[in-house]
Amino acid sequence: MDCSSSLDISLNLNTNAFDRSFPAKLPEEEVKVSTSAGVERKWLVKDKSASELREELNRVYSENKKIKEMLETVCEKYYALHHHLEKLQSRKSPGIDHIEQPTKKRKQDPEDFLGFPNGKTENSSSNQDHHHQQYEQKNQLLSCKRPVTDSFNKAKVSTVYFPADSSDTSLTVKDGYQWRKYGQKVTRDNPSPRAYFRCSFAPSCPVKKKVQRSAEDPSILVATYEGTHNHLGPNASEGDATSQGGSSTVTLDMVHHGGQRLATEKNERGMMQEFLVQQMASSLTNDSNFTAALAAAITGRLMEQSRT
DNA sequence: CGAATTTGACCGGCGC
DNA sequence: GCGCCGGTCAAATTCG
Numbered sequence: 001m002d003c004s005s006s007l008d009i010s011l012n013l014n015t016n017a018f019d020r021s022f023p024a025k026l027p028e029e030e031v032k033v034s035t036s037a038g039v040e041r042k043w044l045v046k047d048k049s050a051s052e053l054r055e056e057l058n059r060v061y062s063e064n065k066k067i068k069e070m071l072e073t074v075c076e077k078y079y080a081l082h083h084h085l086e087k088l089q090s091r092k093s094p095g096i097d098h099i100e101q102p103t104k105k106r107k108q109d110p111e112d113f114l115g116f117p118n119g120k121t122e123n124s125s126s127n128q129d130h131h132h133q134q135y136e137q138k139n140q141l142l143s144c145k146r147p148v149t150d151s152f153n154k155a156k157v158s159t160v161y162f163p164a165d166s167s168d169t170s171l172t173v174k175d176g177y178q179w180r181k182y183g184q185k186v187t188r189d190n191p192s193p194r195a196y197f198r199c200s201f202a203p204s205c206p207v208k209k210k211v212q213r214s215a216e217d218p219s220i221l222v223a224t225y226e227g228t229h230n231h232l233g234p235n236a237s238e239g240d241a242t243s244q245g246g247s248s249t250v251t252l253d254m255v256h257h258g259g260q261r262l263a264t265e266k267n268e269r270g271m272m273q274e275f276l277v278q279q280m281a282s283s284l285t286n287d288s289n290f291t292a293a294l295a296a297a298i299t300g301r302l303m304e305q306s307r308t
Numbered sequence: 309c310g311a312a313t314t315t316g317a318c319c320g321g322c323g324c
Numbered sequence: 325g326c327g328c329c330g331g332t333c334a335a336a337t338t339c340g
Contacts, residue, residue, distance in 0.1 A: 185332095
């Protein structure tokens with residue numbers, strides 16, 4: 001228990017593709033030389049530093065590229081798995097076929113079962129689109145049941161979970177879009193009120209959002225998005241979980257555009273990074289090579305500890 | 309003063 | 325048909 005605090009828990013996994021040591025190098029050398037030698041020499045070293053810097057930039061750029069490729073692979077695998085899972089699920093429920101049991105309950109409430117249409121708790125915009133296409137098709141098949149007045153966008157339902165301070169009573173989540181609250185209700189299945197929002201980013205945007213604290217964990221805000229934005233995302237290139245972009249390619253552009261972002265974008269960036277971290281974590285835990293390496297490292301550590 | 313939020317009333321779907 | 329419930333409306337209120 002408490003022994004963990006004193007233990008060295010570093011595992012020495014040989015998995016660090018990202019060597020972060022370089023930033024400290026240059027200034028150190030620069031300082032050394034400038035204090036001991038004259039201006040001319042300093043310039044020489046500066047040139048040297050510049051070339052080193054260029055090298056580092058190239059290296060970082062290629063690493064960035066690698067990461068992008070890795071991420072693409074991870075995403076592809078994720079889609080494939082998700083698709084597979086979907087197939088299995090639809091096969092599992094005989095007869096009814098989970099195509100949203102037409103007469104059951106009130107309209108769009110399957111999402112109340114913790115984001116069913118998306119399958120589980122994901123924040124992925126792209127994979128949702130993937131799923132939504134099929135979900136939409138199914139709904140179109142069933143559209144004879146009820147006239148969908150605005151558009152079949154209504155079928156697009158996604159659930160996103162946001163961490164929230166449990167002391168914070170405002171049911172607002174920062175997803176980059178501009179929302180206008182039009183109602184609030186206390187529902188039966190959850191003591192905390194549910195807030196209803198419309199997208200006010202564009203006047204005719206049909207997207208709606210419901211935000212409610214999770215009944216199980218009040219520190220989590222459950223946002224349910226319905227519909228598709230008919231405008232560009234908050235920063236014109238990326239949207240939130242419901243943004244329309246079909247092929248939301250995730251870019252990890254860490255080399256370019258350093259420090260020219262606006263403060264508001266930092267939030268979205270943070271969310272994006274959080275999402276990426278989740279994605280990477282889940283893909284790592286699903287990676288047998290990684291888990292094997294992890295297990296080996298842990299057992300190695302344990303052996304070492306038991307020896308000492 | 310205009311925009312945003314709040315909140316009670318109302319509406320429509322669904323189960324009994 | 326009635327009552328329950330989720331969703332929406334719109335007048336009142338608050339805020340910047």
